[in-house]
Amino acid sequence: MTNKVQYSMGHANRGRLFENLIDMTNNQYRNSNYADIRKVPSPVKILQVTGNQVKGKLEQATWVDYSGIYSGQAILFDAKETKQERFPxxxxxxxxxxxxxxxxxxxxxxxxxxxxxxxxxxxxEIYYLKFEQLEAAWIGQSNGGAKSIPLQFFRDHCVRIKSGIYTVHYLEAVGGAL
Incomplete structure (x- = not known):
């Protein structure tokens, strides 16, 4: 019997599978004393408290998904996903x-x-986009350039993240850049 992961891209679940894979990897990193990287909770504005029930809404993202430490250096990153062949x-x-x-x-x-x-x-296909690459695209868009980064750019210029000892071993790419 083959176990298949069912993936739902509904609005409420977008990004959740990818983040679950990263969370699994971060647990593996911590358990092996390789790194300590944690998910940063999404900011929620509390609207109403009734007994032990709380109603709230997600606020606009002002922080990124993950922060931590690896090889004595601070790490900060966001996990993004798309079904398009470009990253908006x-x-x-x-x-x-x-x-x-x-x-x-x-x-x-x-x-x-x-x-x-x-x-x-x-x-x-999962890729490590260095800040310098993001910055170049961000400045380009601000100056009237492309508002997205094509998948082919990632294939040609970014490190592709593979599974191995760790579920999504992204620190292998980061380590090569340290």
Whole structure:
């Protein structure tokens, strides 16, 4: 019997499978004393509290998904995914970009992990996008250039993340850049 992962790209679940894979990897990293990287909870504005029930709404993302430490260096990144053959820069908020920018220029490893779910492919393509690459695209879009990064750019210029000892061994790419 083959176990298949059922993937739902409904609005409420977008990004959840990819984040679950990263969370599994981060647990593996912690358990093996390789790194300590944690998911940052999404900000929620509390609207009403009734007894032990809380109603709230998600606020606009001002922080990124993950932060931690690896090989004595601060790590900060966001996990993004798309079903298109391009990564729309609008998927990153201005506040998230500014945070990555600030940490990068203060010496942290700041980056994106971008997951492409390509139609008729059995597995996603996951890439490590260095901050410098993101910055070039971000500045380009601000100056009237492309508002997305094509998948082919990732294939030609970014490290593809594979599974191995770890579920999504992204620190192998980051380590090569340390």
């Amino acid at each position: 820069l609008k998927n990153l908020t201005d506040e998230q970009y500014k945070l990555l920018h600030s940490w990068h220029y203060k010496g942290a490893k700041a980056f994106l992990l971008v997951c492409f779910w390509i139609k008729n492919k059995n597995e996603p």
